[in-house]
Amino acid sequence: MLGEDEDSLTCDFAQTYGILDIRAVPAVTAAVLAWGLPEDSRIKRILSGSKCSLDSLLLASIADAQNLNLWTKAREGTPRPASLVDRLLGVSADPESSASFTIDEFEERRAQMLNGNQEVRDG
Template identity: 40%
Template sequence: MAARFPDELTCDMAETYHALDWRALGLPLAATLAAGLRENSRTRMALAGSVSTVDTLLLGAAVDALHLLVWAKTKDGQKGRSRPEPVVNRLLGVPSPRQATGFSCAADYETARARILGEGWRQAAGGLPSSAAAAAPSPEGEGLGGRLKGER
């Protein structure tokens, strides 16, 4: 704890126990005091890899639920548009999925599509690579399902 997060431990010891030089306390007492730090102390949160306290995350979840209820009553909510961004995602540092992406050519689109969908869907669809699958006509003719317009 002291080796990995010395600044956090120093700050927590000063705040909680008013011990500005916790190293002068001796190892047994310093270890006992460090073990007694609150769950939301800087040191314990750093050890757990937490970026927000549980209380803050619960408050964010409550705000998200309220935003969702209010949004559902709007015209956008009834049509499923402009859903509010979750506050909890911002607290956790999750990147926003709402990033518009444009493509300058079909190859860029196919590359992004393959990355998003993965390669497994191509084998299930017949094993053609994306460029060959897009360019290859069906064996039965043109159109959807290999049927021409007007045929049954």
Template identity: 40%
Template sequence: MIRTDEDALKCDLAETYGIFDYRQLPATTVAVFSCGLKDDSRIQMILNNQRVSLDRTILMTISDRLALLLWFKTKDGQKGRNKPPLWSSIFNDSKETAAFNSGEEFEKERKKLLKGG
């Protein structure tokens, strides 16, 4: 953890345990305190490659789903226009998820992607 981001670890130890100079403590004690940090601590989020905590991810997902449900009820939503901006798209680096109505649709898209477009 120290090699990954010492400053983040220092901040987490100070915030969580009131330890302002971890070097004065035995290494095993610092290790125990470090492993006891919560999942949304700075160092844990860095180690897990998370930009947003699980709590916030869940809230963003709920907000996105609600926005989509409301949008579907509008004229634009029924015609597939002016989709509302989604929080998850801001923090998600991957491409959009595709959905298919049948196995044949999936196979067509798969073949298209394997051929390069």
């Protein structure tokens, strides 16, 4: 952990344990304390490749669901709201290009699949 991002580990130790000089702690003690850091600590997020904490993702997911619910009740032509989860994760998906289709397009694709013609249309 120390070799991955010393500054993040130092900040985590200061915030969690009040230890400002990580190198003053015996190596075994530092290892035990590092293992005991919370899952949303800076260094554990870096090591796991997470862009944000699980709590933030869950809250963003709730907000996305609410925004999508409101959007389905909005007047036609209202642009689909951008996903907060996608923003937090750094996904640059165009909300208009996400999987949306008309009922006719769905029925046509369903009929193709049921008839054994599973060739996907471009479009």
